[in-house]
Amino acid sequence: MGLDIRGRSFLTLLDYSPEEIDSLIDLAAEFKNLKRAGIAHRRLEGKQIVLLFEKTSTRTRCSFEVAARDLGMGVTFLDPGSSQMGKKESLADTAKVLGRLYDGIEYRGYSQRVVEDLAKYSGVPVWNGLTDDFHPTQMLADMLTAREEFGHDLRGRKLTFFGDARNNVANSLMVVCAKLGLRYCACGPKELMPAGELVGKCRAVAAETGAELEFTDDPAQGAKDCDILYTDIWLSMGEPAELWERRIALLRPYQVNGALIAKAKPTAIFLHCLPAFHDRGTTVGEEIYEKYGLEAMEVTDEVFLGPQARQFREAENRMHTIKAVLWATLQ
Numbered sequence: 001m002g003l004d005i006r007g008r009s010f011l012t013l014l015d016y017s018p019e020e021i022d023s024l025i026d027l028a029a030e031f032k033n034l035k036r037a038g039i040a041h042r043r044l045e046g047k048q049i050v051l052l053f054e055k056t057s058t059r060t061r062c063s064f065e066v067a068a069r070d071l072g073m074g075v076t077f078l079d080p081g082s083s084q085m086g087k088k089e090s091l092a093d094t095a096k097v098l099g100r101l102y103d104g105i106e107y108r109g110y111s112q113r114v115v116e117d118l119a120k121y122s123g124v125p126v127w128n129g130l131t132d133d134f135h136p137t138q139m140l141a142d143m144l145t146a147r148e149e150f151g152h153d154l155r156g157r158k159l160t161f162f163g164d165a166r167n168n169v170a171n172s173l174m175v176v177c178a179k180l181g182l183r184y185c186a187c188g189p190k191e192l193m194p195a196g197e198l199v200g201k202c203r204a205v206a207a208e209t210g211a212e213l214e215f216t217d218d219p220a221q222g223a224k225d226c227d228i229l230y231t232d233i234w235l236s237m238g239e240p241a242e243l244w245e246r247r248i249a250l251l252r253p254y255q256v257n258g259a260l261i262a263k264a265k266p267t268a269i270f271l272h273c274l275p276a277f278h279d280r281g282t283t284v285g286e287e288i289y290e291k292y293g294l295e296a297m298e299v300t301d302e303v304f305l306g307p308q309a310r311q312f313r314e315a316e317n318r319m320h321t322i323k324a325v326l327w328a329t330l331q
């Protein structure tokens with residue numbers, strides 16, 4: 001398929017061409033078929049990778065672990081409490097050590113600068129498993145899920161992100177939509193719109209690919225003609241809990257509920273990177289209910305459990321797409 005990204009890091013999709021992104025998603029679909037058919041694909045036997053997590057995770061960690069094991073690799077997991085990084089040892093020194101022991105490094109944490117520096121100093125491929133700015137592996141899963149619904153060519157499909165439109169997931173959606181020629185709509189309050197610098201970069205990409213970018217604070221406008229309704233948590237990891245009150249006040253109108261999804265195309269699907277606050281079944285969800293009387297935040301059960309919901313298929317696709325990235329960069 002002409003995809004050659006051996007030895008490269010995967011830090012943001014801005015670094016990848018539309019053709020490379022396209023090929024990674026195709027490769028993920030092939031790995032998904034192999035897995036479904038029960039055909040072994042231990043193509044990276046003997047290699048070792050390390051997963052560095054400074055924030056919590058379910059899907060990303062498990063997807064990297066399962067994907068690596070399916071490919072025959074060994075995996076080490078390091079959480080914030082169990083490495084010296086940043087406390088007794090600099091980032092550069094840690095990267096130099098890990099680069100000598102491992103064939104690749106996954107990092108989830110705060111600053112995008114950290115993941116860039118890990119790549120700079122380690123000398124091995126580094127994969128961004130989420131920073132404050134970007135969540136690129138999530139995007140491949142999202143686009144694979146969209147393709148499974150709408151077919152291979154997603155150009156012209158409208159994807160609207162409702163909520164905190166300058167968080168890591170929303171930033172990355174704007175990038176991937178620009179790269180793959182979709183219509184991206186950021187729908188949220190004016191103070192939570194993406195940074196001008198990133199919008200500028202995406203506009204330049206869109207000019208090449210035919211993608212369209214739209215920004216609105218009107219939920220009805222966001223839902224109009226929409227093929228993919230996407231939302232995410234209203235307060236991201238690393239943001240202070242004191243912000244909940246302000247965020248709830250700002251983002252309430254952007255909740256994805258039955259009335260909103262009814263304004264989209266009848267064939268539209270709902271995606272969410274997860275985890276989601278769709279009921280009171282979590283400690284945070286219950287606290288928010290007691291304090292603000294909200295049964296759900298960014299999405300209601302009507303949508304989350306409804307016929308248009310695809311978020312669990314999307315979660316499974318994290319593993320297949322991460323496997324594609326591992327294989328393509330380490331082969």
Ligand code: CP
Pocket residue numbers: 056057058059060061130138273274275
């Ligand atoms: N979507 C996602 O990244 O999930 P985790 O935080 O569970 O890894």
Ligand code: NVA
Pocket residue numbers: 130167168169232233235236237273274275
């Ligand atoms: N925006 C969310 C995404 C979680 C996968 C966060 O950073 O917490």
